[in-house]
Amino acid sequence: MSDTTDPVADLAALIERVSGNVILPGHYPFLADTAKRRAASLRLGGVPAYVRALALGDLPGEWSCLLPHITIKESFLFRHPQHFAALASTVLPRLGAAHTSRNSLRVWSAGCARGEEPTTLAIVLAECGEVAHGDWRILATDVDEEALAAARAGVFGERAVSQVPAHLRERYFVRRGDSFEVSPEIARRIEYRAANLVNEPLPVEPGSFDVIFLRNVLIYFRPESQRRVAAAIARALTPDGVLFLGPAETLWQLSGDLEPVDLEDCFCYRRTAPRSTHLGDRGPGPGVRGEGAEQRARLRAVPDQGEPLDTQRTTAHPGSPPRDVHGREARTAHGAPPAEASPVPGPRTPDPGLTGTQERLHAAVRSLVEGRIDRAAELLDQVLLADPSDPATHAFEGFLHDVSGRTQMAAASYRAALFLDPGLFQVRLLLADALRRVANEQRAALEYREVMATLAGGRAHAVEALAGLPLPGAEQARQRCRDALLGRSN
Ligand SMILES: C[S@@+](CC[C@H](N)C(=O)[O-])C[C@H]1O[C@@H](n2cnc3c(N)ncnc32)[C@H](O)[C@@H]1O
Structure with missing residues (x-):
């Protein structure tokens, strides 16, 4: 079955095919260890023989023994x-x-x-x-x-x-x-x-x-x-x-x-269809109108022409993020138990010259600023693949939805970013604006107030990775919140 000369890489590919779970090359030593132990317990000659037999379907019941070693089961009651x-x-x-x-x-x-x-x-x-x-x-x-x-x-x-x-x-x-x-x-x-x-x-x-x-x-x-x-x-x-x-x-x-x-x-x-009669877009209640995911509108307008990022800018994640027992990044959202980060490796067709996810995110931002929205979307896909637990990436995802006219999806992405980092005042402001646009005034007002509270409480920080986008600085954000709460259009 060997696609490569590395039986452990073959095993990782097999695991992905069978279960969907991607194993990062950085975790191959752990996988090699597991395979060695499984091979020994089945009295097979070693890892290559084990992988071969597994691929040929010669080891009935073996997947039940192997999968518990490689799937992540982090969970607890009332999580999220x-x-x-x-x-x-x-x-x-x-x-x-x-x-x-x-x-x-x-x-x-x-x-x-x-x-x-x-x-x-x-x-x-x-x-x-x-x-x-x-x-x-x-x-x-x-x-x-x-x-x-x-x-x-x-x-x-x-x-x-x-x-x-x-x-x-x-x-x-x-x-x-x-x-x-x-x-x-x-x-x-x-x-x-x-x-x-x-x-x-x-x-x-x-x-x-x-x-x-x-x-x-x-x-x-x-x-x-x-x-x-x-x-x-x-x-x-x-x-x-x-x-x-x-x-x-x-x-x-x-x-x-x-x-x-x-x-x-x-x-x-x-x-998406047929339309619900009980949740969301009909009658009063917290649900707001859905847009239809197939709605892939063109670049409409950048939502806000704000000042460049000001001196409040800080680094959202200084230093290296902590790692869990599997060596995966474990970022915490304000004391919450760690959210799992993706084990998914970088894109399989990486852009030459673009190595890190931050670099790709910057390139995506540049592409959007230059009006190349398809390129920005392509790069975003790559960044999300490499690290779906970065709040800046979700903020950018929201921005891209927003400028493409997918307000509801933009709001979902902004919420994901805020889940990962509640101090991102610009993202909360964009969320509030998005909620207002879909006529969820009450919720929008809460978010505007929260922006002001975050700024007043010293918990606010800018999304540094999105510095190229026209996002408001702290003072402008405050002013926009005040205007919105007083019913003045901005
Ligand atoms: C991190 S846990 C999530 C548990 C729970 N849903 C939660 O959020 O707390 C991921 C679970 O997905 C399971 N899983 C992984 N791949 C799967 C697959 N292909 N089919 C079904 N379950 C899978 C794992 O075995 C593991 O129990």
Whole structure:
């Protein structure tokens, strides 16, 4: 099977083909070690023989042993709490009302790790008056069967439950020594099943899920696989169903299958067509009008002609970012547990002369300033592939959506940037402007106030990497917020 002379690189390629997960060359020593141990336990002659046998399908059951070593299972209950808050306050009440006739609610946690996410979902549903007593069930799937076995046991360690509000921990868990066992009332609502998201067709009924959580899974995939999996997942949603991704996963260059829905503190996605009748664009409520991801408008206007960046400019991420046990960058958003950074290596067809992601981002900014929007988009794709956890990249992604007339997607990207770095006052200002443009005045006002508070509190900093763009400086931002709050157009 050898495509290269390096069996470890071949193994990495095989793993990507089978599971979507990309292993960085920097992690090859770890992979080599794992392969060596697996080869020894199977009494194979060494890594090349192991890789060959695996590729030929001669090792039944071996993928179940190998995948637990290479997939990242970082998770805990109530991770990214803004998703669960939006689910409880907005999504479930609306879906609950819509389902009085259908009488059932189906939720899917895709890439459920050791059960932390589906257990949280079950608790949120059990606590939600509109659905608690109805017929609701959660399907939880993962490619890692060891993780699924742990999930089925329903027992969590201290760290996994540390973010569970005390009264819910009291209500839904029994303490057993250092561990917490989930109550049968929650456990019986969850069905755990093995499923590999890169294998199509997905083993679920099309159009059958009202809510799908697919968080922090695609971040380890290449964009092509991300789009393919996202499209397949979209087909599993009901027409009114919604998909949640990880807060820093924005599906840049989404195909026409999904469009973002603003849930105030976060975004989710829904199928582009047919139009929803329960979330988003009809009637009052926090949802705002979707744009249709297929809408690929031309460069319309740079949203703001501001002053050049001023002396407030600081470096968003001084020094090297911390690394997790896998050697991956682990940036923290204001004390939050680390968000996984992508293991995805640089682009496979790198631009000659452009090596680092920052350099590529600068080139993307220059291209946009020169009006070469397609080139800017191409470079952005490369940067996101290399490091989807950089707030400046998401800010630029938002700017590019914005100048292309995709306001809703711009807002989603700005939120991703702010999730990663809440002090980026220019990005928050752009978010506020975007919200105002889609007539979400109330939310826009909150964001304008937050810009002013961030500036007043000394927590604000500029996006240095985007210095070439016409972004406002601190004083101008303050003035624009004041004008917007007083109803003066800017
Ligand atoms: C970082 S965890 C995310 C857990 C949870 N969704 C969360 O956000 O807390 C990623 C999970 O995706 C699973 N995964 C990776 N590749 C997969 C694939 N091809 N199909 C299904 N699950 C996969 C991993 O086994 C792991 O449990």
